[in-house]
Amino acid sequence: MTKRKDSSIEIQTSPKESSKKSTKKRSIEVPSAKSVVLRDMGYPFRIKGDPRSAGLEIDSEELFADYAREQWMGTIVRQGLYLFDRYIMPDYAFQVLEVEPKESIISKDTKIHLESQSTVTESVSTRLITLDEVVGHDPIKRKCKLILEYLQNPSIFGEWAPRAVLFYGPPGTGKTMTAQAVANQANAKIFFAKASDLIGVHVGDGGRRISTLFDEARKNAPSIIFIDELDAIGLTRSFQSIRGDVSEVVTALLGELDHTAGTAGVVVIGATNALPLIDPAIKNRFDTVFEFALPSTEERLSILQNYSKRLPLEMEIDLQEVAKMTEGLSGRDLRDRILKESLHIAISDESSIITSEIVRGILDKIKPKSGPNYTI
Ligand SMILES: Nc1ncnc2c1ncn2[C@@H]1O[C@H](COP(=O)(O)OP(=O)(O)OP(=O)(O)O)[C@@H](O)[C@H]1O
Ligand SMILES: [Mg+2]
Incomplete structure (x- = not known):
């Protein structure tokens, strides 16, 4: 529900300093960028089977530069930083390959180029959900x-x-x-x-x-x-x-x-x-x-059965028992918080199977929700 205010992502060095505050303060000191070279990086992630293709075709370099300048005007850039498109392809990412001077702010005079060779390949995910x-x-x-x-x-x-x-x-x-x-x-x-x-x-x-x-x-x-x-x-x-x-x-x-x-x-x-x-x-x-209601006990069992079949390690627990103990959890919770987490613990423990102790340990930590959680 929240709107991203700034289209660049920076790792904060000082947790106390808000990004808004730092941009404002630093924009006074930071010089205007003469030139910026961007690399086409594609979407940060996609839903499996998303038919949107990756990789750009630029019809007019000049128009692209104008478009990029307008949306990222005022953003402080340095090598390696990611910029995200907000208009034509929301969240499509570009990485700053080169910037002159080293840390500078995009202004109306900045020349923006896109690296000519696209490094993005088509999504390899071919498994489509039905x-x-x-x-x-x-x-x-x-x-x-x-x-x-x-x-x-x-x-x-x-x-x-x-x-x-x-x-x-x-x-x-x-x-x-x-x-x-x-x-x-x-x-x-x-x-x-x-x-x-x-x-x-x-x-x-x-x-x-x-x-x-x-x-x-x-x-x-x-x-x-x-x-x-x-x-x-x-x-x-x-x-x-x-x-x-x-x-x-x-x-x-x-x-x-x-x-x-x-x-x-x-x-x-x-x-x-x-x-x-x-x-x-x-x-x-x-x-x-x-x-879309939260799954019933039988549905939780089916979800657990379906996804556990795809786990790379065998699971040594009665899934019926897990289904009974997970009232209030969603399909995503079952897959990510129970199955995925169990697998990760087993791998970290160098165990060749996902033991019932591992799963029970996770279940003990998960407090069942009292009712549907309609987050606002
Ligand atoms: N009924 C279900 N059957 C099978 N898998 C499910 C089911 N519900 C959730 N999952 C699993 O959980 C994942 C997340 O579900 P999904 O993204 O569709 O939730 P959502 O309802 O869109 O949630 P949100 O409101 O957070 O966007 C799915 O990709 C799937 O792996
Ligand atoms: Mg969703």
């Missing part, structure tokens, strides 16, 4: 299968087409995984957008980004628009008065959702942890609102 791998959530999977049918054959549905579905529920319950599975199985393009990245820095940016996103999706129909963290932009009116920057985005989103409803072959999937924060007008535009 809906069958999502444990539980049967009504949601049924609806997703219908969406798949629609995307393959939009004309059958006519005015009765599924247009938009909203996924909500606690973190780690499979919302993104399900959207990803739909995208993988549909012969359709998927446009991923993190709502917090759709909020612009300047007035008008947010609205523009939303319309670019929807325009692209309509041009590429059949397609899916997946808006994660929808609560960051779909805020109710009362919150919009606090976050003035989102009200323009809410208006733009409402308009685009209506416009898309008249276009064949475009489906919007929204996801949020905080349904109560979503503007009722936006919520209304979604045909169906699905809750």
